[in-house]
Amino acid sequence: DTGVSQNPRHKITKRGQNVTFRCDPISEHNRLYWYRQTLGQGPEFLTYFQNEAQLEKSRLLSDRFSAERPKGSFSTLEIQRTEQGDSAMYLCASSSRARGGGEAFFGQGTRLTVV
């Protein structure tokens, strides 16, 4: 396993711009998650994919946010018309109930700063 990979690691953008983040999960994992973590808080659930199907979206995920997982492999998270409140660490995780006892494996995250 090469682990969960996220790109970019850091993104600084101006308010109102669109940004897109990529997550490459562990290859045999069919479950993929996006979380958001702000300073001093624990990660908060944003959305969940099982294979290519997006099965749940948190109310935190406003209509400016969209996530995809084409072909059940990598995933992208897009934020349109960014706002300063979107500044956070965006974490991707993957898991497989068939292996590993059910834990989620996390990437190192993408830190977004909206100026």
Place this chain on the structure above:
Amino acid sequence: AQSVTQLDSHVSVSEGTPVLLRCNYSSSYSPSLFWYVQHPNKGLQLLLKYTSAATLVKGINGFEAEFKKSETSFHLTKPSAHMSDAAEYFCVVNPGTYKYIFGTGTRLKVLA
């Protein structure tokens, strides 16, 4: 509703002394429970997990945790703290679904 409460936002210990990080959970189902550690500018790393086998779980770096159903607790302990243990620790519950629910974290400081 499922939730996790980490009872201390900050814990300070001296190097070589025991560590206790407290976690209580609420779950309608038989949960899986995890502790993750996050070092500055690093990703979340799994320390240990409880998945309905032995109630005393041993993890990496000398950490262990005990699942106590009657107290709905899953406290993390280590007999002797090391400077490298300084980090943020998260207690996480998976209530039998796909979702992982995080506590707000405990920042561990280790004093020389």
